[in-house]
Amino acid sequence: MARPDAAPPLPLSDDQADVRSLDVVIIGAGAAGLMCAMTAARRGRSVLLLEHANKPGKKILMSGGGRCNFTNMWAEPANYQSTHPQFHKSALARYTPWDFIALVDAHGVPYHEKKLGQLFCDEKSKAILRLLLDECDRAGVELHVGTAVRQIDRADDGYRLQTDIGPVSCASLVVATGGLSIPTLGATGFGYDVARRFGHRVIDTRAGLVPFTASGALKELCVELSGTSADCEARCNGESFRENLLFTHRGLSGPAILQISSFWNPGDTVEIDLLPDRDARAWLEERRASRPDAELRTVLAEAFTKRMAGLLADRWFTSRPMRRHSPAELHEIADRLSRWRIVPAGTEGYKTAELTLGGVDTNEVSSRTMESRKSPGLYFIGEVLDVSGHLGGFNFQWAWASGNAAGQVV
DSSP states (O other): OOOTTSSSSOOOOOOOOEEEEEEEEEEEESSSHHHHHHHHHTOOOEEEEEEESSSSSSHHHHHHHHHHGEEEEEEOGEEEOSTTTTTTHHHHHHHHHHHHHHHHHHTTTTTOOOSSEEEEEEOOOOHHHHHHHHHHHHHHEEEESOOOOOEEEEEEEEEEEEEETEEEEEEEEEEEOOSSSOOTTTOOOOHHHHHHHHHOOEEEEEEEEEOEOOOOHHHHHHHTTTTOOEEEEEEEEEEEEEEEEEESSSEEEEEEHHHHHTTTTTTTTTEEEEESSOOOHHHHHHHHHTTTTTTHHHHHHHTTTTHHHHHHHTTTOOBBBGGSSSSHHHHHHHHHSSSEOOOSSEEOOOGSSEEEEEEOOOBOTTTTTTTTTTTEEEOOGGGGBOOOEEEETTTHHHHHHHHHHHHHHH
């Protein structure tokens, strides 16, 4: 989507016949934009929904491996991070996971809980997109795809926009353009540009829920173990997540790594417990007593794949029969396995990030309505705001909740 000031303003006047006047214009037909559009249109508002990509809801379609992790049953404010952590409480309380689940049930979309409250479609993600599009169509939303906004101006009665379908005016303008993650799907910084144009501060953005890249010895290990996963607990900057990690040719991925990446800053150390269900030292000492002739690599294979156990035994330690490892050596081995400390080289960036951290400063937006405190009639919803959820359906729930909050008042 083009910058709002990418083209010079075209002449407009209040009596210009070809300027369409609507109650609400929403920029961005993703999860938040679609929710806002159907909610506002149900109230009898005239709603124009504009999407610069050739299809609506592209991130909905690719999410959850194509099955759309559309919410999390246990979503609560603690599952989100923001510079102002009280902001998202109101919207989340007023539109809960059970509200969206009721909508899914009403459309007969089959779904299941995968784990940890994560709800996925039984079939394809398009079922959720179809649900939203049907609701918008039923409520009378006018949707245009492949349509860029070229210019936005403040007017006495709201906002004037120059678009690819001509000039339009509206009393309420909603920015639902998302963040910078996955630019191949059309992500741009358009929403941040609009915010700055109307006096808003934008909190520095960076990739979140993103794989780590590695260098040196860590990368060599990751390459050799590429495709191998392991249960772990990842910790950084006072946060911890218990999930799987995945070794890749570039570094580390998997749910635990994606989660902790949102709390990592360049140069920080990430600590990984590869034996989260065990007291590593006690386990090794017990194995030394019960299996004295077993090689260390054989004992490690009880917890890891044979390939991973062998590589760790050879690269990190010296694999000998357990009886030949002294208590001090076992303590060192246990410490390495339960407190593996790494310093990632970086992240894979926006190209593979699940979301964008940072965004429009929520201190300048109403937590009840999502309306700008700087420019009346201007609203921000979804990922464009400085609200970022954990992995597991939480960001979709924020899209539904913030879109509903704005849709109730625009």
